[in-house]
Amino acid sequence: MEAKKDILLDVNEVPKPFQWFSLSIQHLFAMFGSTVLVPFFVGLSPGVALVSSGLGTLSYLLITKGQIPAYLGSSFAFITPILIVKGGGGPGEAMIGCFFAGLLYGIIALIIKKAGIRWLMSLLPPVVVGPVIIVIGLSLAGTAVNMAMYEDPYAETLVYSTTHIMIALLTLGVTIFCNMFLKGFLGLIPILLGIFAGYAASAAAGLIDFTPIKEASWIELPPFIFPFVDYTPTISGGVLAIMLPVAIVTLSEHIGHQMILSNVVGRNFLEKPGLHRSIMGDGAGIMIGSLIGGPPLTSYGENIGVLTITKAYSVYIIGGAAAAAIIFGFVGKVSAVIHSIPHAVMGGISILLFGIIASSGLRMLVENKVDFAEKRNLMIVSVILVIGIGGAYVQLNNDIQLSGMALAAIIGIALNLILPNREKSE
Numbered sequence: 505m506e507a508k509k510d511i512l513l514d515v516n517e518v519p520k521p522f523q524w525f526s527l528s529i530q531h532l533f534a535m536f537g538s539t540v541l542v543p544f545f546v547g548l549s550p551g552v553a554l555v556s557s558g559l560g561t562l563s564y565l566l567i568t569k570g571q572i573p574a575y576l577g578s579s580f581a582f583i584t585p586i587l588i589v590k591g592g593g594g595p596g597e598a599m600i601g602c603f604f605a606g607l608l609y610g611i612i613a614l615i616i617k618k619a620g621i622r623w624l625m626s627l628l629p630p631v632v633v634g635p636v637i638i639v640i641g642l643s644l645a646g647t648a649v650n651m652a653m654y655e656d657p658y659a660e661t662l663v664y665s666t667t668h669i670m671i672a673l674l675t676l677g678v679t680i681f682c683n684m685f686l687k688g689f690l691g692l693i694p695i696l697l698g699i700f701a702g703y704a705a706s707a708a709a710g711l712i713d714f715t716p717i718k719e720a721s722w723i724e725l726p727p728f729i730f731p732f733v734d735y736t737p738t739i740s741g742g743v744l745a746i747m748l749p750v751a752i753v754t755l756s757e758h759i760g761h762q763m764i765l766s767n768v769v770g771r772n773f774l775e776k777p778g779l780h781r782s783i784m785g786d787g788a789g790i791m792i793g794s795l796i797g798g799p800p801l802t803s804y805g806e807n808i809g810v811l812t813i814t815k816a817y818s819v820y821i822i823g824g825a826a827a828a829a830i831i832f833g834f835v836g837k838v839s840a841v842i843h844s845i846p847h848a849v850m851g852g853i854s855i856l857l858f859g860i861i862a863s864s865g866l867r868m869l870v871e872n873k874v875d876f877a878e879k880r881n882l883m884i885v886s887v888i889l890v891i892g893i894g895g896a897y898v899q900l901n902n903d904i905q906l907s908g909m910a911l912a913a914i915i916g917i918a919l920n921l922i923l924p925n926r927e928k929s930e
Contacts, residue, residue, distance in 0.1 A: 513818040515573055515769065527816050528824030532832070534806040535577040535825070537695030538857070540842050542578035542799045544850055545647070546586045548595070549797065550842040551726035553578055555833035556798020560789025561826035567785035570819045571777045574765060575807035575826070576789045580861055581640050581754050582800045584909060585746045593743070595797065599731035601743040602794035605751040609787025612755060617780040624755070630872035632916040633756040634865045635885045639892030639909050640753070641862025648858050651851030667709055668848035675702030675852030688813075695853060702849035711848070717840045724836025729797025745900075749910035752917075754802055758786055760868075761803040768808060769817050880923040888916040 513519055519527065539557050540550040560576045568574075582602065590598040616624065650657040652672030655665045679698030682690065690697065706712050762782055766773045773782060789801045807825075811817055832838055869885070876882050890896075892912030900906065906914065920926065 511770075511815045511817060513816040513821070515571060515771070515817050515819055517818050518820050519816070519818055523816070524820060524824055527814060527818075527821045528828055530814070531575060531807050531810055531822060531825035532828045533693045533696060534810045535575055535804050535829075537693070537699060537853070538580070538804070538806065539577040539829075541695075541850065541853065541857070542580060542583060544842065544845070545583050545854075546590065546598075546799065548586075548729075548799060549727045549839065551724075551833040551836075551839040552728055552797045553793075553799055553833075554829045555726060556789075556793030556796060557801060558826040558828075558830035558833070559792050559796075560798075560801045561829075562823060563788045563792055564782075564785035565819055565823055565826075567788055568781045569777050571771075572762075572765065572773050572782060572785075573769065573811060573817050573819045573822045574761070574782070574803045575822050576786060576801040577804040577806075578799045579754055579802040580644075580857070581637075581750050581757070581802070582747075584640075584643055585750050586799065588746055588907070589743050593740070595729050596731040597740065597743060599729055599794045599797055601740075601747040602800050603731070603791050604744060605747045605800055606787040606790030606794060608748055608751050609755065609783050609790060613780040613784035613787060616783065617778070621759075621774070621779055624759075627917060627921075628752065628756045629920060630868050631874050631881050631884050632888070632913070632920050633753060634868040634872075634874065635888040636753050636892065636909065636913050636916060637757070637865030637868065638862045638889060639865075639912055641858045641860070641865065642893050643895075643908060644854070644858045644861075648851055648854035651847040651854060653851070654847075657847055657851070665848075667711070668846070668851075671702055671705050671709065671711070671846065671848040672852035672855070674705050675699065675849050676855055678702070679853060679856055691813075695857070698853055699845065699849055702852055703845060706846045706849060711846045712844050714844070717837060717844055720836040720840035722837055723834060724839070726833050726839065727797070731794065731797070741900075745906050746910055749913040751800075753909075753913055754800075755783065758783060758803055761805065761808065764805075765803075765808055765811070768812050878925065880919075880925055883923065884916055884919045887919060888912045891915060 535557070539553055543550050543553040557577050564574065564576055586598045589601050612624065650662070653664055653669050654662045655668060656663070675698045678701040679694050682694035682697045686694070759779065762773050762779060786801065786803065793799065793801055874881050892909050895908050896911060897907030898911060
């Protein structure tokens, strides 16, 4: 692959101090909104998520020998699995499940190192991964709308609020406007700008209690969760059945990001340092995060967008953003401000973000020219969508339940392997 010529900083160039600071902060802001949104949904600490994101990114850079400028942030794909496991066994069991999802990454990385990548791409073609990604987005649609419409979306009796839905729509509108029309640095942070606008409107409407922010310390230890210390580590078949199929899907997302990143930077990262190192780095980040109570991580398209615009590909800048995220995680007032954001604001943001996730699955089908005139493709996509969005599940025993997204992914993979005309379709 031909190297890019119009670059500001190459992968291993050390930036000047002001460049280093400003460009790292830009990456921090680009990932900040999405990274703290995931723990907001699953009841984990945003501060821990920031520390987890920073530590995970630094470990990724180390494992990839400082050759891939990728930032790891919280993965939306794991929201539903974490909620399911957390509801049944608590946060410790959810973190143990995340740890084994990261371990699966490591196992697949070792297999790729020995056997290459073709077997994985054959197992997860676009006709399977595309609709599963659509399921990930649409299965969360009800959560986003409830947050936007009701005073308390988690109450037993839901109370509709015109104020809340108007704030949600304002937040959504500002985010869309900023994404469409703003350029430069502001164009990279539409989620944050939307949250700022919604937060201001919420404050004006009297929906925010500022007391916890005033009482919070500037420097504060995040509420870390140590699952293998505070909980008895058990390998539950039910937890693995929920978590591991999702990890398979996010692996495909990771591979797609690596392809895009290779094109942006002008280097073939799939070959050097190798996809196995990239996947191993991502898996290590997930395991490190799970050991302190952080959500699973994935490479972030937002930060790839920053690289594309700035043409500053230095891994030192990515490392600077990771260090800044860790520092932010220990700032108590930052966590208090995040906790004070009304559900309506996050609901407005989520309507867009979850829709984008679903649309990215549709985009995968379109860009890979999946032919729906081919009956096998139509069957695979149709079955995955209805099983995943419909919430079907199979109760294998008291401990193991294959539900929703996991069941849809497994059935989709099976159909792709057994239905005829596979070679013609691919």
